[in-house]
Amino acid sequence: MPVKEKLFKHVDYLWDEKKENALRGDEVALLLYRSNILGADLRITNYGGGNTSCKTFEKDPLTGKEVEVMWVKGSGGDIGTLKRSGLAGLYVDKLRALKNIYKGLEYEDEMMDLFNHCIYDLDSKAPSIDTPLHALLPYKHIDHLHPDAAIAIAASRDGEAIMREIYGDDFAWIPWQRPGFDLSLKLEEAVNQNPNLKGLYLGGHGLFTWGDTAYKCYMNSLESIEKASEYLENNYGKKSAIFGGIKVASLPEEKRLDQAAMLAPVLRGMASGNQRMIGHFTDDARVLEFINSYDIDKLAPLGTSCPDHFLRTKICPLVLDLPKEADLSDKQAVRAQLEPAFDAYRKNYAKYYEGHKRENSPAMRDANPVIVLWPGVGMFSFAKNKQTARVASEFYINAINVMKGAEAISDYVALPLQEAFDIEYWLLEEAKLQRMPKAKPLSGKVALITGGAGGIGKAIADKLADEGACVVITDIDEKRLVEAHQTFSKDVATYSVMDVTDLKSIQEVLKKASLEFGGVDIIVNSAGMAISKPLEETTQEDYNLLMDVLTKGQFNVAKQSVEILRAQGFGGDIINIASKNALTSGPNNVVYGTAKAAQTHMSRLLAAELGPDKIRVNVINPDAVIEGSKIWEGKWAKGRAKAYGIDVEELPAYYARRTLLNEVISTEDIANGVFAFVGGCLNKSTGNILNIDGGIAAAFVR
Template sequence: MKNTLTFQHVSYLWDEAKAAELAGDEVALFLYRSNLLGADLRLTNYAGGNTSVKVQATNPVTGEAAEVMWVKGSGGDIGTLTKAGCANLYVEKLHQLKGRYRGLAHEDEMVGLFEYCLFDPKCATPSIDTPLHGLLPFKHIDHLHPDALIAIAASADGERIMHDIWGDTMGWLPWQKPGFDLGLQLEKIVADNPSLRGVILGGHGLFTWGETSYESYLNTLEVIEMAAAYLKAHYGERGPVFGGEQRPQALDAAARRTAAAAAMPVLRGLASSPGRRMLGHYTDDARVLEFVNSHDLARLAAQGTSCPDHFLRTKIRPLVLDADVMTGDAASVKTYLEAQFEAYRKDYVAYYERSKHANSPAVRDANPVIILWPGVGLFSFAKDKQTARVAAEFYTNAINVMRGAEAVSTYQGLPEQEAFNIEYWLLEEAKLQRMAPPKALSGKVAYVTGGTGGIGKAICEELLRHGACVVAADRDRLDETQADLRQRFGPDSALAVAINVTDADSIAESLRAATLQFGGVDIVVNCAGLSISKPLADTTQADWDILNDVLVKGQFLVSQAAVAILRQQGQGGDIVNIASKNGLVAGPNNVAYGTAKAAQLHMSRLLAAELGPDKIRVNTVNPDAVLRGSKIWEGAWAAGRAKAYGITVEELPAFYAKRTLLGEELLVEDIAQAVRVFVDGSLAKSTGNVLNVDGGVAMAFVR
């Protein structure tokens, strides 16, 4: 082992002080190592690879000492791995399974037997890779999918290249689907070659190990570093990367963003289906642009990916668009894209029919996951934002693999039948069936104006709780709102964007940002607002103008811009306008505000009548006197209303509650829940309606 701490192609993150705190706790050190390895995407992607440690424990039944292996459980991520995400199994029992193994035709039945090897019956579900760790004799083991190693593993003459780099210190196993037999092969190659520091699985990944957590970590980094250095040294020897660039060259950054935002709603609509909306991700990463603008794009993209982790998330192959056709007018581009998607679906179904087995699961969604647009970048679509982003990351890893393989050899993807056997593996199907059912708003994007204020933010939070991604559009509190929502609901859940609802260009830019982030918009909540309470004589033209500009013109401009996106997607949608009880009830000192709210209310009816054929529902929520947490009550409005009723500001909550039929104070959460009911499917056949959330004000009864 080289034992060097100087790395150029991987990140050395080991902290001696931190490790010293964990000394004596092998499981804690294993988790620490796992998290460090998962923090570097050059080593493995989200949920890719697995790590393990074997420790001495006490059998709770017999009281005797036993060797127990802790290993990442099924579906986990080493970058965020904790004890709860690990399976732990008796090593001796895993070895005893050799006597039950009936050969390759019966691989899948072994997974059920892992349950009988568990040390803690309540631990995470063991993954298919469990025997690959359990049958090896080493205390600490890392199984990763580094780009540099897979580039060699996916090369036509990868085994020769392996010997050029590491001599006889690394072993090679040809491609085989993970399972018990592959574990037996790993055990044998190590037993036959005791001096090995690691094994490359053809087309798949890397196994390395060590007697301590640090030794395993260092060995893993060094092996990957050597592979990456070898590739770098040979770039250019076989000619330009990917055969060099072809026309068209990449557009500049602003033009790429504009083109991507214009196309994403159409792409998203085509990638979705009734009852199954997809969320999108876009990247114009330099590595992506080099690939999509290259001479060899068509040849390499058609081969698909190699590593099973890449393939499972990116499908058999991407959809590659014709850059020249994509420069046409919107109608011709849409027609072209519809034809391309239909051709892709037919090709995918044909692949399924060619490859299926008697017991294969039914064909799944036939739409592409990855879409490549020369000059612009990469688009990915999946059931949620995180899955779409991770798919793009995995395909970027696949690009890195192809780049490296082509530099030193010839890239070869997974054979079609093998790819199918992975994609439609019954064990993978079982994993899909174990997933929790989607939430009511999963796959939907909500765009909320006034989204950082009291009511607006509460709406964002309510929709997030029910599975939506949200875009909070507002003038201030953007950074803090985005950070707070992402911290509570996940890093892929929310975006905060600046907006001036009275300016069409500002609205368009905020919607472009939303579209680039998530692929489009499904729910539009017009919540931006302000309040001015004055008698007629004191109301200025400026008061009148700003109220009508923000409330009426703002609702009109936002709806107009958002409907264009909803129509491009072709999946219907929802607009919910936050008006007010004052739109129905005349009160003192309220002429400008009440008039604007009444206009909002009737505009909602007009839009409902017009947009029904597009399956776009338009409904209104009428709050009243939401004091606590509402931005409009922070300023002069509260004082104005108190003056109008001859009471103090402090008496307002009780005053408003007392005048309602239910005697209840209204909260921002009450308004948020009303919005959610309109959009979560509960009222799927309701449009043009008004929902008063006012505690019961008889004068505001609509009928």
């Protein structure tokens, strides 16, 4: 272990001198490197939180003169994943000249437009509201971070005195103020009064540190956070038991997960009153320590302190008054039991909005909770996509850490409600939301695909993910499944080995879908196999195997999934991948064709039964999809070729020639057919069959 790494217990020392040497001379590259390793430690700053900068001298393209340029994280970025495209490059002299035209707090928002007149790099990301906070400070490298330990001090009643106890005169205290140009002037004034400062504390907000080089800035940040963390650690338990002590004991881990998985779809349905939400669950030890404590009743309603926290978690969470061992078997009864709490939360949020809105405030946003706490079990979060739900959970854990630290050394102080409202409904924040790209058709939906490791199933998973869905891919082939999962980006997909003939296997997959995404909306039964033999060669084992996998498997998955669809309360889709063989007769195919016909009619029966629940059930009938299919790697291809009196190599051309369109059918064609049913254009279609076979007259539905 490097000597410097030993200096730190509460933060990760990740600086690599070899990397530094490789980047030496490129200050912007070093800024990005520093940013990424700082952002890799969630104790230092959470996703999207904080910003970093450096100043360099560049050649002005118009005058040819050397000018000072500041490179700073642009609006909406994340330092942990920051790339050069996420930076804004601005003239330092022009930014500082804005002091001459600044007219005061009432005109803060007007300054944002003026930042664009200071841009040096025409490929810049849009400058953020924090831009002048970096520009008016004289340092070459600057970090503005949101460490839990520092915010705990910044959000405590005696924060300024505690800061001085820890750092002496090395840090200055700036009382809470909304980010903007006026705050940047206060930072500049503090530094002018004491040029020897190592950093600044922003009340309720975060930490500013700096250095002459990227490395010195990095070390200053880590050392400052380490000191705050040590102080908190040394004071835990001195004032009183953490969070007032344990009021509720946690359920055992497996029982917690069982209870959470059963409740998640109910909560997701209730939290999706305004738009379909994706869920996330955690029973992290820090969460359990907080939600099981006596002080949850005191602290949870106060809300969070750091603006980044409550922008992503709402002003406060919903705490469930539900026994940890509650019987959740009757989902409708559970929903009825929880509805008053959700209704009260929505009314309180509306009261918060009405009581603090300004004349020009944007319309009230979704009044449903983002964070839901269940003592003894864990924390749920709900948002428009998985990443946002996960990040909200991470931010609330940061808020818990802040409350824990503040309560250990003083008393936790949340932002005043009016200040919180003015941040949440800031016109600049609203403008940022309005610039967000339009949601994709399947945004907020979760699809479970059986047989998803390859062929038709993988193509369907790819298509639905591309259209905005989260996907749960399942298959009996674990190696192939892992490889398929690796093709998806983070927060889009999860996977699980599943045998459609095994009820316990199906239940475990649905449990995983509920814990990771909150439930499921689209069920695609694509798992399959095929056996092609003449009647006299077809065995009882062949018959049982095909019927079990194709017919019984489809039944099992549908039956288990419908419970979740009903619990959520907003309908759903079941798409069954059958075959042209369900409608046509051919040689050497008696059991496969029979099973496919059973799948198709089962789909019609389910459509009739599930219609009142707004659950649509439709069928895709492919034909001869050879691409990527394991079915065609074995005896099935030889059997079909033998039945038609041709060689295996001739099958693709043979199948194409027999269609009206003379086309080879691809996995993408089938995936597009699935999307046609679930993408929003056919919401009033159920019990239907869509043939994707190039046109085979014998398979026309009539």
